[in-house]
Amino acid sequence: KKNVLIIGAGGVAQVVAHKCAQHNDVLGDIHIASRTAVKCQQIIDSIHEKNALKNPGVLEGHGLDATDIDATAALIEKTGSQIVINVGSPFVNMSVMSACIKTGVAYLDTAIHEEQDKICETPPWYANYEWKRREECEKAGVTAILGIGFDPGVVNAYAKLAVEDYFDKISSIDIIDINAGSHGKYFATNFDPEINFREFTGTVYSWQDSKWQSNKMFEIKKIWDMPVVGESQTFMTGHDEVHSLSQNLDVPNVRFWMGFGDHYVNVFTVLNSIGLLSEQPVTTAEGQEVIPLKLVKACLPDPSSLAPDYTGKTCIGDLVKGTKDGKETEVLIYNVADHKDAYNEVGSQGISYTAGVPPVAAAMLIATGEWDVKKMANVEDLPAKPFLNLLNGMGLPTRIKDANGDRALDFS
Ligand code: NDP
Numbered sequence: 001k002k003n004v005l006i007i008g009a010g011g012v013a014q015v016v017a018h019k020c021a022q023h024n025d026v027l028g029d030i031h032i033a034s035r036t037a038v039k040c041q042q043i044i045d046s047i048h049e050k051n052a053l054k055n056p057g058v059l060e061g062h063g064l065d066a067t068d069i070d071a072t073a074a075l076i077e078k079t080g081s082q083i084v085i086n087v088g089s090p091f092v093n094m095s096v097m098s099a100c101i102k103t104g105v106a107y108l109d110t111a112i113h114e115e116q117d118k119i120c121e122t123p124p125w126y127a128n129y130e131w132k133r134r135e136e137c138e139k140a141g142v143t144a145i146l147g148i149g150f151d152p153g154v155v156n157a158y159a160k161l162a163v164e165d166y167f168d169k170i171s172s173i174d175i176i177d178i179n180a181g182s183h184g185k186y187f188a189t190n191f192d193p194e195i196n197f198r199e200f201t202g203t204v205y206s207w208q209d210s211k212w213q214s215n216k217m218f219e220i221k222k223i224w225d226m227p228v229v230g231e232s233q234t235f236m237t238g239h240d241e242v243h244s245l246s247q248n249l250d251v252p253n254v255r256f257w258m259g260f261g262d263h264y265v266n267v268f269t270v271l272n273s274i275g276l277l278s279e280q281p282v283t284t285a286e287g288q289e290v291i292p293l294k295l296v297k298a299c300l301p302d303p304s305s306l307a308p309d310y311t312g313k314t315c316i317g318d319l320v321k322g323t324k325d326g327k328e329t330e331v332l333i334y335n336v337a338d339h340k341d342a343y344n345e346v347g348s349q350g351i352s353y354t355a356g357v358p359p360v361a362a363a364m365l366i367a368t369g370e371w372d373v374k375k376m377a378n379v380e381d382l383p384a385k386p387f388l389n390l391l392n393g394m395g396l397p398t399r400i401k402d403a404n405g406d407r408a409l410d411f412s
Pocket of ligand 1 (some may be wrong): 007009010011012034036039064065067087089092110147149151190192303351352354355
């Protein structure tokens with residue numbers, strides 16, 4: 001199974017395309033399709049500039065409205081693509097999935113489906129759209145891997161690894177995401193501001209004592225001492241992987257913690273309090289209708305423009321607690337990535353890098369058959385080691401910190 005169609009031409013797609021080019025011996029032809037065709041061409045130019053294609057091969061861009069299922073299916077067929085890596089906006093997920101089911105090809109995404117006009121879904125989020133289509137995928141023999149970025153994605157594989165190798169019984173998984181990098185701007189989001197803010201304007205759902213707990217954003221704060229980046233302030237946040245891990249693994253506590261500095265919290269709080277993060281239209285005195293969130297997005301820096309000057313590191317991992325051989329134990333399974341290294345390799349900042357490399361590793365495992373499961377799966381449903389093994393060699397090495405010290409994990 002090969003030939004890849006990448007949907008979207010944003011920050012994450014740039015990384016996906018570069019990594020596919022570096023591995024086109026396994027993945028075959030590479031096509032990039034997005035609403036704005038010129039953005040696909042810019043990515044293609046950057047791949048040629050870096051001479052990133054491993055073998056001479058097809059690398060083409062296409063203009064596409066991915067909400068048009070027939071047009072997307074036609075492009076899949078025209079390009080002979082067997083694997084679709086959807087890194088467009090999460091509003092297109094269900095239509096791209098429909099096109100994959102229609103054509104019988106593999107589907108990958110990195111975020112849960114969202115509807116433009118719905119700010120917060122009820123838990124578990126995957127049950128609202130994706131899991132409703134499990135039978136459809138299985139009937140069509142379609143491999144659909146959900147949420148295969150870093151978080152969700154790699155952190156789900158870390159949780160699976162903990163289950164497989166380190167515990168008899170797990171009591172808690174705390175997923176901790178720290179970006180200790182600096183972009184030098186007064187205020188910016190690391191990916192699409194619209195998506196980024198939507199993550200923090202709804203209810204914060206966590207899985208505690210085997211039931212859903214709701215809180216407000218920035219209500220629960222915790223400082224973690226993480227490798228390399230040190231003591232970091234985080235807040236409990238709602239996140240895709242809490243929703244799948246809570247249902248798929250037998251673990252009573254699953255929480256997600258996102259690092260935020262005081263400056264981010266202050267600016268966010270001001271914007272949110274005065275209604276500037278609302279997706280509901282307002283009418284100006286001049287009679288013009290404006291969606292505040294869209295206006296704020298238009299004023300903020302384009303996330304991909306942050307890449308050249310971004311410095312510092314990210315540290316993302318799972319702190320897992322439980323018992324092994326009757327003894328209480330805890331492990332931190334994590335990765336550290338560097339913004340500058342990401343820029344030098346693929347022209348993107350570290351957040352896009354950590355999100356864009358994993359779906360390419362997954363596509364390779366589909367191409368080789370190891371993850372070609374012919375049904376819908378979250379990452380924790382799949383064997384973790386082949387995936388983490390590939391990532392070790394693709395720029396996202398796994399480390400572990402436990403009673404035996406802090407070390408790289410080798411799965412080969
Ligand atoms: P961007 O906003 O930079 O890129 C989104 C792309 O999708 C743009 O090229 C946009 O085109 C395109 N697009 C939007 N609507 C359509 C449409 N109807 N048809 C075709 N193309 C469309 O986002 P990112 O690259 O930062 O993020 C991509 C995805 O990755 C998101 O779903 C995000 O949530 C997810 N993500 C996941 C992470 C993880 O670790 N799991 C981390 C970070 C992001 P145009 O430019 O024309 O608008």
